[in-house]
Amino acid sequence: MTFLPPSAPPITVAERQDRIAALAARLKAKGLAALLIGPTASLRYYTGLDWHPSERLTGALIHADGRVQYICPRFELDKVAGLTADAVAGDILTWEEEKSPYALAAASLPEGGVLAIDDQAAAFIWLGLSRVMGADRVTDGGPLIVAQRSIKSAAEIALLTRAKAITLEVQRRTRHWLKAGVRTSEVKAFIDAEHRALGGEGGSWFCLVSFGEDTCLPHGGEGDRALAADDVVLIDTGTLVDGYHSDITRTYVFGRPSDDFRGAWAHEKEAQARAFAAAAVGAPCASVDAAARDYLTGLGY
Known part of the structure; x- marks a missing residue:
């Protein structure tokens, strides 16, 4: 029987722009000049730019008037420009290695303006901005972000539903595929391949497989254990669909349960x-x- 996960179109630029407009209204209501978003999941949520964390600041400033400015190292300009071509439009501010990205961000704010900072951004970003602007001009942006992201749109729910349906099917396939002697590393590889085959972005975004006594540990054992008859099996895994996660655990016995x-x-x-x-x-x-x-x-x- 062919498995077809429920369809779910990706988040549109128009929806991201609506998110920014709502955030900008919150910023204005609280008397904040802007929100700085680091290379976190919130960067993709608001702008569509998916960037990896590193020791250099790459992110976005969302201003209370709704403007978006991206910040990145000068040598990453072409790459960021390419990635933002399909994201929310905005100017790209760049900094050279001998310059301060925090001074660059601060200079983009009105005089005396208070900057909210993504609560998932690395500590060095908070510290750098505090040194340049003063601790009294930076504040926690987490409550603003959480208040918005915790309420899902119909498009988000559809993506979450698709991601969960894919992982549920992978869990079913894995249960039927298991055989005595298979090692946890082999099961992880099988699950990753199945996630990819069914449309999960990049395969498994995480995968934990435990057998026997290892299932008593919160995150499993460290070895590459082989499956034996009547072992307890614990599989905790998930995938991504347009940046939205599934995360599903199943526990059962390979054989006869006690x-x-x-x-x-x-x-x-x-x-x-x-x-x-x-x-x-x-x-x-x-x-x-x-x-x-x-x-x-x-x-x-």
Whole structure:
């Protein structure tokens, strides 16, 4: 049977521009001059530019009037210009190796203007801007970003749904592919190839595979363990679709589960069902955690 994941078009430049307009309105309302975004997931969220973190500042200034200015080293200009051709339009400010990118950013602000900084940006970016501008002119931009990114559009939900559908199918295929003696490294390679085949960007964006006693460790063992009959199997993996993640864990037994495992598995399933039932609009996160945690601790876990 052919698997066809649900369709999901990529985020458009128009949607990114709407995000910037909403952010600019928040900046203006809070009396902030601009938000500096580092080479983080938020850079792609707002502008469409996907850039790798490094020891040199590359990012974007989003101003309270809605303007976008990219900042990058001079030697990266051609590459950034090429990548931003399909992203939100904006001037590109460049700095030479002997110059300060922080002074460049500061000079782009109105006199005395306060700059919000991406909370996921590296510490050296915060420190560099604080030294140039003064600590009283930089502030945490995290609340602005989180308030916006935590509410998903229909297009985002479609991308998340597609990514999750791909990983669920990969989990199913992996379960049927497993055989005694296969090593965790081989399973990871299989999962990566399946993610790629089904449309996941770059294969697996992460993959954890554990067998036997290693499944008791939060992130598995360090060795390349071989699968044996009746081993517990834990696979935690995900992929990307237009920058949106899937992240799905499955735990089962390769063979015949023991009575203890069946009992623990059933208890965990019930705990998750109680958490889902407790999740409601307006309910604090702690109440969802308590619904599962109180049930499990009541059983002696």
